[in-house]
Amino acid sequence: MSLAESRPVRGGSAKGRPRSEAVERAIVEAVVKLLEEGVPLSELSIERIARTAGVGKATIYRRWRGKEELFVDVVRAAEPPDADLPGTSMRDDLVALMEQLRRRGLMTRSSVLLHDVYAQMKSSPKIWAAYHATVVEPRRRLQVEILRRGQRNGELRADVDVELMNDLLVGPMLLRTVMRPDADLPEGLSELLVDTVLDGLRPVSSPSVSSPSS
Amino acid sequence: MSLAESRPVRGGSAKGRPRSEAVERAIVEAVVKLLEEGVPLSELSIERIARTAGVGKATIYRRWRGKEELFVDVVRAAEPPDADLPGTSMRDDLVALMEQLRRRGLMTRSSVLLHDVYAQMKSSPKIWAAYHATVVEPRRRLQVEILRRGQRNGELRADVDVELMNDLLVGPMLLRTVMRPDADLPEGLSELLVDTVLDGLRPVSSPSVSSPSS
The missing domain is CATH 1.10.357.10 (Tetracycline Repressor, domain 2)
Structure with missing residues (x-):
């Protein structure tokens, strides 16, 4: 290979x-x-x-x-190499992290070996635990640290748990790359995903309308 | 059972x-x-x-x-029965759909049988395809229809693809229920998830600040 x-x-x-x-x-x-x-x-x-x-x-x-x-x-x-974080803004760092997941997804689809290896790894609890400890968990800590910095800088709401924020960003990308192997992974998806999650889904004309429950 | x-x-x-x-x-x-x-x-x-x-x-x-x-x-x-959609607002219908996924996640954790059945189902392409066609795909169509109605009613931005919006909502819940079996699934998660995705992650004090790329 x-x-x-x-x-x-x-x-x-x-x-x-x-x-x-x-x-x-x-x-x-x-x-x-x-x-x-x-x-x-x-x-x-x-x-x-x-x-x-x-x-x-x-x-x-x-x-x-x-x-x-x-x-x-x-x-x-x-796997694709670790993302280079541009450091220009929290938003740009998040885009780089999402882009790494997207590229890994594309690579897994085109590489029979990598595809098989992930499948076998998930059915071996010991190897999955080792992969989780050396790859998944450090990446997760890095993401959460970037979000904490965003909260301190005022780029992110301070009233939402960073763990939930992290899941809001990572969840949709993993849904498309890992859970739904035929999903679209177009160029620009990472930017669109991060910007849409940051901006929210409400119409721009009424950005301050609060939800019925809050 | x-x-x-x-x-x-x-x-x-x-x-x-x-x-x-x-x-x-x-x-x-x-x-x-x-x-x-x-x-x-x-x-x-x-x-x-x-x-x-x-x-x-x-x-x-x-x-x-x-x-x-x-x-x-x-x-x-x-599985838990299909969600009763309150129909009071798009937001409330989305919460009901997320709540169904959350309850299914909790049930899968407590039921060894259901847990095994999902695992075996995913390794059988024919059964997974049948489950996908009868359960997953109709649910997805229902979710997308609710989002389209929200766009028509002005509850949702009209400039974002509904398929992406659907992934933004469903992705984080599936990440917690399916991909990360030890993740927290507390009461109120469905409401929090829907409201946070609708409101966005930017601080409320500057809701109209656009992202660097837009």
């Missing part, structure tokens, strides 16, 4: 010195090769990965604590 | 006369019994269901075209 080859492995748990990067890449590529050959995740043993990569088992264990951590690094190498 | 017993089977594909309702109920309960015994969906044959219900196979085929349609009716009998 060219994706894994084109970028360095970003594994937080990898302890290798710079010159061992080639070894790490060979190991990640061995996992990708086995997955592409149709070997199910549950049958991917460290023995088999070591044999395919032409290294000893200890070489793998020196870099990753186990199959779960290694596998999460394989997924991260295949 | 008491849920299936407490309400009539709502199968659109069931052709029975009133007096055959008991037979339909016996068949639905036979499926529930087999599922509760741990029989996987893939092994639930019409033969086995007929034997468990004490009816002939023809009795089942007279009411349902196949396993998929029958199974969707089993799921619908276990």
Whole structure:
């Protein structure tokens, strides 16, 4: 898979010195090769990965604590890189984060491997937990931090819980990318989504009309 | 399962006369019994269901075209009933629809059977397609119709696509109920979600500030 080859492995748990990067890449590529050959995740043993990569088992264990951590690094190498936050405004940072989710959605649709890997990962509680802890949770914390900054700067309402605000932004994008694999993911969707959630759905002519319940 | 017993089977594909309702109920309960015994969906044959219900196979085929349609009716009998739309305003109708999703989420968490059934259904493309056609798609059409009415009445902006608006409302609720099974689903969430999406996330003091891109 060219994706894994084109970028360095970003594994937080990898302890290798710079010159061992080639070894790490060979190991990640061995996992990708086995997955592409149709070997199910549950049958991917460290023995088999070591044999395919032409290294000893200890070489793998020196870099990753186990199959779960290694596998999460394989997924991260295949995913789009983390978003560069422009920092010009909360709105622009949110658009960049949504754009990362949109690009990951498009990539998952075009990559049979990535598609299968997500599906298998979700059916393996241990690997899903490792992916959640290293990828999902840090991203979520970053999003919430950006929203908190927006509240402090006056870009966001202060009377709404940031966790709910985060779900209002992320929910629609995940609905289209993860839950509804045939949904439209056009260019400009991230901007439109963020701006519409910020502006609200009420007609602009009566922006201060409060809802019946409030 | 008491849920299936407490309400009539709502199968659109069931052709029975009133007096055959008991037979339909016996068949639905036979499926529930087999599922509760741990029989996987893939092994639930019409033969086995007929034997468990004490009816002939023809009795089942007279009411349902196949396993998929029958199974969707089993799921619908276990789910919360369709929302009663108050019709007082678009906002109130949207709250009722969100509340139905929230209640279904809570029920799925407390019902091992319903939880398993959704998981198995999603891994069976034919049954998922039948559920989608009979449950998901009609609900989606109803939601979009309510939003279109809101646009005509001036309750909603006319410059945003109703499909996107629908995803802005449904996405956050599905994120919490389906994708994140440990998320908070408190009382009042449906009202808060609808009102926040309608009002937008910008501070109330500057409601007419437009976004940098618009």
